[in-house]
Amino acid sequence: MKFTKTLIALAIASSAAIAPTAFAQSADLSVTGRIFPGACVVELGNGGNADLGDIRLDTLQVDINTVLDDVDLPMSVTCDSAVRFAFQGVDNTPDTAINALQYGLGLTSADEKIGSARLGLVDVTVDGEEGQPRTSDDGGVNWVIHAYPEYAHIGKDHLLGFSAAGPNASPAAIENLQGTLKIRATIAPTSALTVTDEVLINGSATINLFYL
Incomplete structure (x- = not known):
């Protein structure tokens, strides 16, 4: 995509050079881009469906949030060859999360926020070695070692990459990631929810993989 944009810029510059005064002008042009050694495929278990099951109203807290049992899905990334990449999440049900840093679970029929979900990667291996999470808050310019390596949160406002154990804060080139x-x-307090009939939890998130 970057190379395509550069070609468009080059076409515009070439058209401008046809102008009569162009012979007295000059301009420098840089054509940049990247060729990746191989593409990566992301796979989620159970077709990417995290089923919270049937939740009885009387098992939920009235005045405080109720944290449900975790749902675990196997996740893998397989690349044609070693590639540096990172994850970032997108909330497909925006403005429905009770926690702005997490992912929404939809709304009741009365437009009340049902709850939110946190997504994290655990037990990660990279090319057979223990994976150590790295995060970036500026689009991959700078990286730091994740503060909680045992639970690497996939956020909407930062990138999450991985490396083998070591002091290097930048994500490594990886061919196979398992986790x-x-x-x-x-779930929000039931005092804040209108539950006169079944309430369908309808959360949706996309985990994007970015090449670095």
């Missing part, structure tokens, strides 16, 4: 995606859902 468990842990979905930790929280």
